[in-house]
Amino acid sequence: MDTEIADVALMLEHTGAQNLFGHSLGGAVVLNAVRSFLDSGDPHCTGRVPQRLAVYDPAINLDSSIDTEWLKAFSEDVEAGRSSRALARMQRGMKFSPTLSKVPLPMLAALLAGTSRTKTGKLARTMLPSGVGELRAALEEPQPASSFAVLPPNTHFMAGSKSAEYFRSTARKLHEVVPGSTYLETPKGIHGSVPVAFKALLDDIGDYFTRP
8 A cells, every 4th residue: 555655645736636536546645645745744755645635435444344364265366377266256345246246156157268269357356466465455454433533625526326335335434534624425326337437427526527
């Protein structure tokens, strides 16, 4: 996570960006980054705090609300090159799809093996090794919701109404502890609504970043 935070700091300094948005693991990264800037007390660091900060379905293990027992076996599958099985464990563990997360592991792995030659399937398998470290950084160590209370009041927490319950719960809990923050649930939004450019979600994001 320290590496991720350093990357966010470098990006903000290089671009001069005043808006920051994060989805899923990216949501965990930007929230941890801004919190670290504020906690540091260093004027140089606090100067990096964006004017507007929004996250959608942030993947943070608040108060041990997320079961991470599957991470060990997931890591072992990735290391052994069992990519389809690893993807199946992640799908079931993260509950990205209410339907697929209930499919037995061997059957789901067989289904996902059929995507290995597609562009998306190849990309997912390429990202698995780095994904192990990212998932551990975001989920393995539980964090108290109160530790994020320092976040700025302009923080906008978002979630999809069809996303896994813990994503919605995480966004709501964070909103409750950050004074002045806002919360919005996108109807019919799922966890994957960001990469597929779901129009309703894009409209909600755009409204936040462009409103006076």
